Amino acid sequence: MKKELVEHIKEKLKEVINQKRYIHTLGVVDAAVYLAEKYGADLHEAEIAALLHDYAKDFTEEQLKGYIKKHGLEVDEVLMEAYQLLHGKVAAHIARVEFNIHNENILKAVENHTTGAANMGKLERIIYLADFIEVGRNYQGVDELRLLAEENLDRAVLQAFNNTIHYVLSIGKLLHPNTIHGRNELLQQVKDLRGDLWQK
Template sequence: MMDYNQVLDKLSQVLSAKRFQHSLGVSQSAAELAIQFGVDVEKAKVTGLLHDCARGLSSNILLQMAEAFAIVVNDVEHCQPVLLHAPLGAHLARKEYGVDDPQILQAIALHTTGGRDMATLAKIVYLADCIEPGREFPGIDRLRSLAFTDLDAAMLAAFDQSLHYVIELGLLIHPATIEGRNYLLQQQNK
């Protein structure tokens, strides 16, 4: 696997300036959360940096690559191909950046929709993507605070925020987001 600086150099050449800055912010936030929750900081930094490595690809390219990598595309992803950048990002991280760590790959694959039974690193990257310094939306301060005190409560709040946002835009809701939220609620009630 490439080290952080190698990933940094390569991403700076393939991402837009705005997306690159966002990825730096996610990397920084992921590192801070990793310290708080006892996760390998370097792993969190690299994962945060790589999370959007497929984000600049067009819808047509995302759909073509999903077919090439034999990724099953559900109805929601077919209508909103941008959602495929996460699972495709995991494939690109493996192929282009030499990542073979299953936790890193899961975190990249789930950083947009979330999902059930997410590892701690995946939760950290999902939240880091929501709370990185460049993000601003109503409730961000509460979510940032919660992210550093209770990972699962922060995930639930982030899922709720995401659902509200998607509904406001009139977009389809990905079933993995619902599954992830329901899973966390079920775990709370055990």
């Protein structure tokens, strides 16, 4: 059953995303399953969430906005303006209605991978990070992020937030508030953790 779902998603994926994106997706699956094993998350959930995370990434602006409107999905102004960010929300809805997936860990991980969020569950953090460190990624800072991912999940996710914020500022695009909330919350947690260590 699990294997059938994986194969079914892969077949459909090939129809909706280009080859490059498909290869990226398989890279995210590998990275997500690896992180799930390392940090104690469910491997099957990691595989399914990774497979679906960019399902709607090749949708056009019209398709994304049309989908949101047709299904009455709630979105804020920043998402509508920086419409590429919508592909997470749309993919999560497709996961629910087309693939009959109702596991909230998976759905939230798919939905929030574009912006991040405060209080992300373990699978959300894993998918968010896996997207940045999969084997096909090549950008300044990726090796440091991969090393950090080996050491500490939260520190790595915090670094991924920092990288993203730098990048979004550098290209002059809108920064989604959830990215700031996610970064602030993790920064606080990492600080608290450090405080604990110092006190011991």
